[in-house]
Amino acid sequence: MRESAAERHDRLLALVRERGTARVADLAGLLGVSPVTARRDVEALATKGLLDRVHGQVSWPERPERPERLGDPGARRTGEGLVLGLLAPSATYYFAEVIRGAHEAAARAGARLVLRISDYRPEEDRARTEGLLAAGAEGVLVAPGWRGPEDRQAYGDWLAELPVPAVLLERRADPGTPLDALDRVVSDHGHGVLLALRHLLELGHGTPLLVARGDSPTALAVRAGYAEALGTLGLGAPGPVIDSVPADQDPEGFERAVRALYEAVTSGRVSAALVHNDVDAIEIVQRLADLGVKVPEDLALIAYDDEVAALADTPLTAVAPPKRQVGRHATELLVERLTEAHEAPDEEPARRHLSLLPRLRVRASCGAPSGARSI
The missing domain is CATH 3.40.50.2300 (Response regulator)
Incomplete structure (x- = not known):
């Protein structure tokens, strides 16, 4: 993918901040661009006040405390x-x-x-x-x-x-x-998974199966939360977690996931599943219908994320992180x-x-x- 000018500017700023001062010719080599492009980028950033430029060199600008902040306690409070x-x-x-x-x-x-x-x-x-x-x-x-x-x-x-x-x-x-x-603010995905599993159990289902991606911190937290929730609820896993993948990026992998869930349902091994995320859940429901498995008649299903879950043909119950x-x-x-x-x-x-x-x-x-x- 070709690098945009904004992305190149960010890299240039990072290099100058790290070094304090740098020659424009050196920056061109570090960025892998022509000297003309480097000079043009430096001019653009200097015009915005993001860099100081003097005689073929650039430096990170000094940023003193703004007078209005120092002299206005009300502004500091609000x-x-x-x-x-x-x-x-x-x-x-x-x-x-x-x-x-x-x-x-x-x-x-x-x-x-x-x-x-x-x-x-x-x-x-x-x-x-x-x-x-x-x-x-x-x-x-x-x-x-x-x-x-x-x-x-x-x-x-x-x-x-x-x-x-x-x-x-x-x-x-x-x-x-x-x-x-560091300070941090996060969603407790383990709690979300526990809510979903407990709800399905209260509806009379056996241990729900998890169908989940593995390509993001949220996906990995859902997987970890599933293992923890099984222990909290005193349950054993009904089978390995089914690896989900986007249907548009990996059609064969998506079909494998659907077939694995289909076999788990038609064999009588499971009657409920938690699926991460909404988009995958909607497409899985559609494909299962093609194979003769209906939601919720044959499979009770809960999605994770609640971005588009309510828009499915059969509106999907979903865990909604407090985004x-x-x-x-x-x-x-x-x-x-x-x-x-x-x-x-x-x-x-x-x-x-x-x-x-x-x-x-x-x-x-x-x-x-x-x-x-x-x-």
């Missing part, structure tokens, strides 16, 4: 005038609501929110965040583009070294690591951290790990009595 940065892996599906919640909270506080998107490329997260700092962000909300533990280990250490307050969004760190000392509230609470926490830093600069605040509980929205696909409701 967050008015603050600039906040938000790094998200996507602006669609799950994270659209997280971003919306953050934007609403920033607006209520009188702060400005600046957004960068990583497209689930964790190797670009640091440069994107440097771009936010260059744009004036005084604190950042960060949802790294990690897909699994290996990404967190390879591309996570820099977060603990940021020169501004940072709050992790919908991401957890390994216990005892520097990253674990908008995650964005809102994280932004409020970041504003609090920034105002504390001005009001009590010598006091080290206690960090917070805030877990918000998902809800279960009951619809037709689980076979419960009609009428949507939340649990």
